[in-house]
Amino acid sequence: MVRNAASAVLAAGLVTLLGAAASAPALAAARDRPIRVAQAAAEDRPLRPAHADGEDRPLRLAHADGGDRRLRPAHADGGDRQIREVVGGKIAEPxxxxxxxxxxxxxxxxxxxxxxxxxxxxxxxxxxxxxxxxxxxxxxxxxxxxxxxxxxxxxxxxxxxxxxxxxxxxxxxxxxxxxxxxxxDVVPDGGGDDGTFTVMGWGQTRETDLQQERRLHYASVPTIPDEDCAKAYKKAGVDLVRDESICAGKHGVDTCQGDSGGPMVRREADGRWVQVGIVSWGLGCARDGYFGVYTQISKFxxxxxxxxxxxxxxxxx
The missing domain is CATH 2.40.10.10 (Trypsin-like serine proteases)
Incomplete structure (x- = not known):
């Protein structure tokens, strides 16, 4: 179930890539994994993930007491959009x-x-x-x-x-x-926008999860050349804004639904952390060839x- 215009473009591109030989269930599954975003804030509505059976079910946050509590996001445009947790990450200690x-x-x-x-x-x-x-x-x-x-x-x-x-x-x-x-602090300039950075969040740890996490997860991801990232998303029908974006990720490691707005950071020689990027969007979670896209803070x-x-x-x- 497509949740927004960006999801529709990406899902349509992905279906094309799958080819005419793909089965109807496979195509439905592809369409049911929208772009990882959170749309926010005018009024509170239950956050609902897309399901292959066509039903909307409330996304639930896992809690220490074993109870499921409905996570209620706020949407600015009235549409249901999935938000972006860290796949392949570790639990952050206090x-x-x-x-x-x-x-x-x-x-x-x-x-x-x-x-x-x-x-x-x-x-x-x-x-x-x-x-x-x-x-x-x-x-x-x-x-x-x-x-x-x-x-x-x-x-x-x-x-x-x-x-x-x-x-x-x-x-x-x-x-x-x-x-x-x-x-x-935000990064002082764009001189260090390439390399390996740390990303984090409380979102899903797998694309197919129905729960977000109560504990913060983090992972290290290397940056990907803009040209490679743009080429991948072009096949899915989306033009990457190269001069405002950092693409990053590796096999099995990525941000996911529930991480939107979270930080991409690096550690300076003096031990201080500085923020390099903001979790923005991506196609699915940790899919080979489709990297996480982060707002490039140095540009703004x-x-x-x-x-x-x-x-x-x-x-x-």
Whole structure:
């Protein structure tokens, strides 16, 4: 079941690649694995994965007490879109990534200032006042008693954002109060946008999973040349915005549904982490030949920094 226009384009391209000899069940299965995104924030609706039998079933988050609790994302355009967890990753221990946060619509993000979260543009609604997002911070385990929750008050989304595959996929969220937690800086320039980076999230650990994870997972992924990535997605009918994207992944390792908005990071020589990218989109999860696509922060650094400063400023009484 196609969930959005981008999914329709990708699914149609994939069906073409499968060839006329593919069986009807195989084609249905291909169509039922949409692009990995989260569309967000005007009103809360149950997040529903696509199923081969044509039924919509609520996506459920696995909890420590064994109970399934319905994860309810917010959608900006009224459409059901799947959000992007780390396939082939490891469980993060407490304190390893203290600046990573979870957003209530099912996306990830990072604390880039005590009162500001950086996430993907497709995870939130339009720029303006917004008190509908709840942020969970301070722990890799969403059920931990140490978890801190705080509501949003305002959002600034990239002015050029249209949809995740068109680029400009970033946004910042102002929180109702400052958090006494570590923050992470965005990358200072584009000089280190190639190499092996760390990605993370609470989403699915397999494309076919019906549950997202309560514990943060992370993995290392190498970057892929833009030309190779663009060629792969061109076959599926999507044009990669090369100068705004980082493609990364390897066999069996990728981000997946539930990771949208989360960080791609690298560690500097002095031990500090800096954020290089934002989980944006991809076809399926860890499919050979189709790599994860991340917003290239260095291309938007001035605008992101300006938005962070604006939301961090204390209003004059």
């Amino acid at each position: 304190g390893r990534f203290p600046w990573v946060v979870r957003l209530s619509m099912g996306c990830g993000g990072t604390l880039t200032a005590p009162r500001v979260v950086l996430t993907a543009g497709h995870c939130v609604g339009a720029t303006g006042k917004n008190n509908r997002i709840e942020v969970t911070a301070g722990t890799p385990d969403l059920d931990a008693k140490t978890a801190v929750t705080v509501k949003s008050v305002e959002v600034i989304r990239a002015s050029g954002f249209i949809t995740e595959t068109r680029g400009d996929d970033w946004a910042v969220v102002k929180l109702e109060r400052a958090l006494n937690l570590p923050t992470i 650094r001035p605008a992101i920094r300006a938005a962070i400063r604006k939301l961090s400023a204390t209003p004059v009484a």
